[in-house]
Amino acid sequence: MTTLNLYAMTAKGLAVFDALCAAVPGVMRAVISARDPGTRDGSYDALAAACAQRGVSFFDRSQVDAVPPAAYAMAVGWRWIIPDRPDTTLVVFHDSLLPRHRGFNPLVTALIEGDARAGVTALLATAEYDRGDILAQVAVPLPRPIRIAEAIDLVAAGYAEIAADIGARIAAGQRLSGVPQDERAASYSLWRDDADYEMDWAGPADRLRDFVYAVGPPYAGARTRMNGVPVRVWDVAVEPDVAVANRAPGKVIFLRGGRPTVVCGTGLLRIDAMTRDDDGGTNCLPLRRFRTRFG
Template sequence: MNQVVMYLMNEKGYFVLEHFIREYNSKQIRYVLLAKDNNIKKDYYNELVSLCEKNNITYYNRKESPPDFSGYKFAIGWRWIIEDSNNLIVLHDSILPKYRGFAPLVNMLINGENEIGVTALFATEEYDKGDIIKQEIVSIEYPIKIQEAIKLIAPLYSKLVNSIAQLVFDNKEIVGVSQIEENATYSLWRDEQDYFIDWNADCNTIKRLVDAVGYPYSGAKTYLNNKIITIDDAEEELDIVVENRDVGKVVFLRDGYPVVVCGKGLLKIIKARFLDESSILPFNTLRSRFGK
């Protein structure tokens, strides 16, 4: 019986494993590699462990050394180099060759892309440049929060893994198609600084940032009168003529919600909190500044 190995993280990894078990016998999984993700609030590590134990699937932590395996391996959400790249199939959060690299889904949402997707490709030394095996794409409309986007692409992950696994189990050849290099773009890594809002941007971009880095991530950050806050939700408002356009200043108070001047347009803050989790609302001080 042919088997596969899986490197799994986060909600997408859990969704893939759960639906793989439903479609195939769990015995067709040789073992699973798991890892915790300290960058998000819920990483599904414990849920993945429970799912493996419930279905008698052998699993290892990332820091352990699993036995060698020469068959096909799937990497879903994995952030580390896998030394044995032979027969390694990587699933990437973008429609390659666009958005090679890091945090592609977040960056696609910030940029306002109308389609998101997942690509299954063979691993290579240079990241995300391998031959494409299959892709799945879904159209989206804005506003959309990152959690909703994750739930939209999780089934795409499962569909790709299950369809490719079926080829493995049927002893069929898995082939890929070379990427068109001139169409390639790259998505840079993000760190804590990238959570901070640039109020010089237009209100559309800021709104998309707020939605793209919200739960399960730590949320969009800014300063409010020199104190760091997290903005969880906001609404765009039509622009007005501001003779001295000092971005970040509050221009209106609407039922306890501050309306902030952006580089273009206005943004009404609907939900925001201080670092101690207390709400900044209701807001009653017009003379307030967001940002430094």
């Protein structure tokens, strides 16, 4: 029987695992996963439990050398180089419509940039990331505004659909062949780290809202400073702009019901949920000090 190893993280990895087990039971040989300190979704433990329930071998990334070989491997949300095995065909899943947004955190980038849709691409692995031939794609509309957790759920359904299709091809003994990407249409999404959680109050209010939604749970949340105190902003709303003669992004212009409305480069943004980032998450609202500056 054809065998398959799954390198999986996040809720999308769990969706692919469930889809493969339902569509092609018995093909899955092993699952390899890792804990991600930047994502708080419980997917590692959920994958381990699902493997135990279905009798599939589960390995932590630290045990990767002990993983038995398989004819095929799939990588979902995987962030590390998978050792090249000449007898293994590696299929990579990517949450964008390649060749758009090659690289890192493409779904976060899509939300921040205001893309009307995201998507899922399955492609054959190559030496350079996200440049392999495309096996399948599914477009996912992004209604606005949308939070990253909601977008992940939408995209995860696309992952499951494609995984079931490719799994069926593998089980039927079909050779996996794809379509080359159009290099003229390629764009890239850069890697993100802790510094990229910082809010830029000089930007437009609607883009700041999209940013807050894009880096919220299961991620660490948008960060800024409130009169020098580090805080995380969890929920916001765009308010109609007003004429400000001496516009200064980051200053509070209105304080209603303890919720501050902050001047942005263009537009106004009301903060509806915010916690301190230096003491375990103390709630900062209702805000009592009108003369407050963010940034």
